[in-house]
Amino acid sequence: MVLWIEKYRPSSFDEIIGQRDSVEKLKAMLEKGDVQHMILSGPPGVGKTTSAVALARVVFGESWTQNFMELNASDDRKLSVIQGKVKEFARSKPIDAPFKIILFDEADSLTQEAQQALRRMMEEYSGTCRFVFSVNYQSNIIEPLQSRCVILRFQPLSKEDVYSFIDGIAKKEGLSVNSEAKESLEYVSKGDLRALTNILQSLSNVSKTITAEAVYANAGILDSGKIKQGLKEALSGNYLKARESFETILDAGVNMKEMLSEIFEILITSDDLIETKTKSYLIEKLAETDYRIVEGATPYIQFQAFIAFLSNLKN
Ligand SMILES: Nc1ncnc2c1ncn2[C@@H]1O[C@H](COP(=O)(O)OP(=O)(O)OP(=O)(O)O)[C@@H](O)[C@H]1O
Ligand SMILES: [Mg+2]
Numbered sequence: 611m612v613l614w615i616e617k618y619r620p621s622s623f624d625e626i627i628g629q630r631d632s633v634e635k636l637k638a639m640l641e642k643g644d645v646q647h648m649i650l651s652g653p654p655g656v657g658k659t660t661s662a663v664a665l666a667r668v669v670f671g672e673s674w675t676q677n678f679m680e681l682n683a684s685d686d687r688k689l690s691v692i693q694g695k696v697k698e699f700a701r702s703k704p705i706d707a708p709f710k711i712i713l714f715d716e717a718d719s720l721t722q723e724a725q726q727a728l729r730r731m732m733e734e735y736s737g738t739c740r741f742v743f744s745v746n747y748q749s750n751i752i753e754p755l756q757s758r759c760v761i762l763r764f765q766p767l768s769k770e771d772v773y774s775f776i777d778g779i780a781k782k783e784g785l786s787v788n789s790e791a792k793e794s795l796e797y798v799s800k801g802d803l804r805a806l807t808n809i810l811q812s813l814s815n816v817s818k819t820i821t822a823e824a825v826y827a828n829a830g831i832l833d834s835g836k837i838k839q840g841l842k843e844a845l846s847g848n849y850l851k852a853r854e855s856f857e858t859i860l861d862a863g864v865n866m867k868e869m870l871s872e873i874f875e876i877l878i879t880s881d882d883l884i885e886t887k888t889k890s891y892l893i894e895k896l897a898e899t900d901y902r903i904v905e906g907a908t909p910y911i912q913f914q915a916f917i918a919f920l921s922n923l924k925n
Pocket of ligand 1: 628661
């Protein structure tokens with residue numbers, strides 16, 4: 611299986627969405643032939659690693675993989691690794707290139723000791739190697755390293771940027787993603803395009819039509835707006851409509867227990883839905899449903915009975 615985060619990782623600066631400041635700075639460095647040590651700081655999944663890889667591709671062309679090394683957080687972050695693998699790479703000669711680039715992905719987790727060792731290495735090998743640190747918080751890098759680096763700040767992506775990213779993938783994968791679904795993807799991923807891409811890929815295995823319900827369910831988040839709407843329909847006596855609404859929520863794979871808890875929350879917190887007298891009555895009914903399910907009754911039937919009960923109040 612090809613991971614979409616790799617498939618859709620921009621390979622050039624022009625494909626990077628947003629981040630104009632950082633991209634311009636990188637391009638300027640390239641033009642001047644003056645690539646420096648760098649800290650790329652910013653929230654997860656907004657293009658830090660992508661930009662570093664794009665830089666390596668431009669600088670090294672065909673030989674980029676030989677002159678570029680990426681150390682992930684899953685690699686050992688201890689001093690021994692820095693003194694072994696990293697040193698080995700940094701001091702060996704670049705291949706058909708003026709220097710090499712080493713990227714420390716998620717450098718927030720580099721130990722103090724490791725950073726101290728890097729401080730010396732950056733000086734010693736600056737002739738052959740550029741050090742790039744990708745971090746969520748610049749403050750996790752020790753001052754002496756910060757002062758040796760140009761700092762590029764990556765910004766959270768705007769809604770429009772996130773939406774256009776979704777549109778791009780949707781077009782290529784033949785997905786249909788309506789605006790409600792886009793909003794839910796942006797909300798659930800908090801603008802982290804890696805997380806967002808992974809959600810899209812996993813949902814696309816189930817259906818080419820991406821719905822907000824599916825997005826929320828995938829994230830284990832209940833769409834309380836939808837649930838409230840279903841409750842309103844039931845309370846206005848429209849059983850069929852309410853059943854339909856809840857069916858779409860349940861189809862997305864929502865856990866029944868969570869659904870009941872959410873209904874409980876909605877019932878006790880919203881004043882616009884029902885009067886207090888009815889409220890207490892409903893909560894009792896909800897507790898009864900919950901109990902029956904725990905005792906082994908069929909959740910689906912019990913839930914339907916609860917919705918039917920709500921709808922009958924009006925009639
Ligand atoms: N600005 C962007 N433009 C286009 N695609 C992006 C952008 N940012 C992220 N992506 C997409 O999200 C994926 C992850 O991005 P990337 O690895 O660059 O994130 P990151 O900023 O390094 O995050 P982390 O802090 O978690 O390492 C990429 O494969 C790419 O598909
Ligand atoms: Mg990264």
